[in-house]
Amino acid sequence: MTTPRTDLVTALRSLDPAHELETLTLDPRSPGPDAALERIIASDPAPSRLAGERRTPSRRLLVGGVIVATTTVAAVVLPQFYGGNQAFATWTASPSGLTKAEAAETAENCRKELLDGGTGYSAALRASQPALAERRGAWSLVVLADDGGFSALCVRDESAVSMGGMFGGLGTPTDFVTSAPREIDATDLGSGGIDGESLSLAVGHAGSEVTAVVAHTRTHGDVEATVSGGRYALWFPGDEWNDDTARDGVDLEVTYSDGTSATQRVAP
Amino acid sequence: MSSPPRAPDRETRFRTLYAESYADLCRFAARRVPPSRVEDVVADAFLVVWRRLDDLPADLDDARAWLFGITRRTILNSRRGVARQQALAVRLAEVAATQHPQAGQSWADDLVASRLDVAAGWQRLSAVHQESLALAVLDELTSHQAARVLGISPVAFRLRLSRARRALRLHVDSLPQLAQLPRRAALAPPLTDRISS
Numbered sequence: 001m002t003t004p005r006t007d008l009v010t011a012l013r014s015l016d017p018a019h020e021l022e023t024l025t026l027d028p029r030s031p032g033p034d035a036a037l038e039r040i041i042a043s044d045p046a047p048s049r050l051a052g053e054r055r056t057p058s059r060r061l062l063v064g065g066v067i068v069a070t071t072t073v074a075a076v077v078l079p080q081f082y083g084g085n086q087a088f089a090t091w092t093a094s095p096s097g098l099t100k101a102e103a104a105e106t107a108e109n110c111r112k113e114l115l116d117g118g119t120g121y122s123a124a125l126r127a128s129q130p131a132l133a134e135r136r137g138a139w140s141l142v143v144l145a146d147d148g149g150f151s152a153l154c155v156r157d158e159s160a161v162s163m164g165g166m167f168g169g170l171g172t173p174t175d176f177v178t179s180a181p182r183e184i185d186a187t188d189l190g191s192g193g194i195d196g197e198s199l200s201l202a203v204g205h206a207g208s209e210v211t212a213v214v215a216h217t218r219t220h221g222d223v224e225a226t227v228s229g230g231r232y233a234l235w236f237p238g239d240e241w242n243d244d245t246a247r248d249g250v251d252l253e254v255t256y257s258d259g260t261s262a263t264q265r266v267a268p
Numbered sequence: 269m270s271s272p273p274r275a276p277d278r279e280t281r282f283r284t285l286y287a288e289s290y291a292d293l294c295r296f297a298a299r300r301v302p303p304s305r306v307e308d309v310v311a312d313a314f315l316v317v318w319r320r321l322d323d324l325p326a327d328l329d330d331a332r333a334w335l336f337g338i339t340r341r342t343i344l345n346s347r348r349g350v351a352r353q354q355a356l357a358v359r360l361a362e363v364a365a366t367q368h369p370q371a372g373q374s375w376a377d378d379l380v381a382s383r384l385d386v387a388a389g390w391q392r393l394s395a396v397h398q399e400s401l402a403l404a405v406l407d408e409l410t411s412h413q414a415a416r417v418l419g420i421s422p423v424a425f426r427l428r429l430s431r432a433r434r435a436l437r438l439h440v441d442s443l444p445q446l447a448q449l450p451r452r453a454a455l456a457p458p459l460t461d462r463i464s465s
Contacts, residue, residue: 007382008386008436011383011385012386012405014383015361016295016299016360017298017299017303017360017361018295018296018406020298020361021294021295021298021303021306025294025307027290027291028290033310036310037314040311040314040315041279041283043315
């Protein structure tokens, strides 16, 4: 048995990772921090709707469910969800596409909302590109991504009367690898709550031979995913994939380019 | 319609706060996120501070705890998983385990041994215990300030801290001989950055 001969506090302080920071990193006048300061001051100082401290109880209502990710992903829920039940009523099990202009606008709105939210991935967000976009009734879904595994997701009620009715997440996998040709994975899987309503979703990477992904759900029947650019995305109203039911993963039917299909389980 | 002019006092006050607190928040963040994310996390935290500047406590120590609390929540908001609203794991610096001290060696060697033991014991601590110890020892906050960062009562924090100290001591004392340790001492794993919505 080894007992430390110097006290634990001294040893612990000697292991402070802050000692590893370079002097330039700590200087608020160096280029990066100085530019950040000017960006912050140029921004609207209106009270934050996200990050830091959430002061309005109703906002906490939006953070009710659980989205479990298999990657390093941050969940973000923005309030002011004006559509509510009416918007959910427009949801469709089969997605439709967005025009190029709509996709670009949706992507930029997603980027802006997440940047404004203060999520700790500002640089990655700015560098990411639209990777997938779809529509289900009044709802849009967009994925922003880069080649290194970072991705950001926004699901938005486009019928909302102003910006802000959005559910999303972002992050980078700790061990990102490209999916095998017939494999899918999940970067986002589970359910989340918005304004008293819930939604369940599965979003992730799809191998090059994957042409379709379908969820056989108990509450909404077959829900088809958008499959595009090596990714897939599907979601549906309700918390069928809540923390308990999705903990061990969910089964998705995957169709391949040779016409065959198989059931794959994606897990958080 | 143009926006009303921004009060110069507010901007000046924020610039001063930024200059005086930037390094402190970088150190706080560096204990909790990989080095590559420190600058982003601090920038995002200051964005929140900018929007909530009116809530900045007048007392300097309370202000420091308030800033740490915002930074902590910014990091938590960037994570996904069931632990989002729970504790934030704290990492330690790497320490080489190549120089095993021998009996009768100097205090400096004792410190090397203690660093190895503490680094290995730290990995066995829960995130709650890591966070409590880090706030008290590394961030050098009082119980009152640390409690404010965590949003709990000072009494509850002191209880957590006491348990954390006891847990670290137990882990350190129950470690195998140094010779059995890996070449690089065990460290707290990188944050998994998983949060729940």
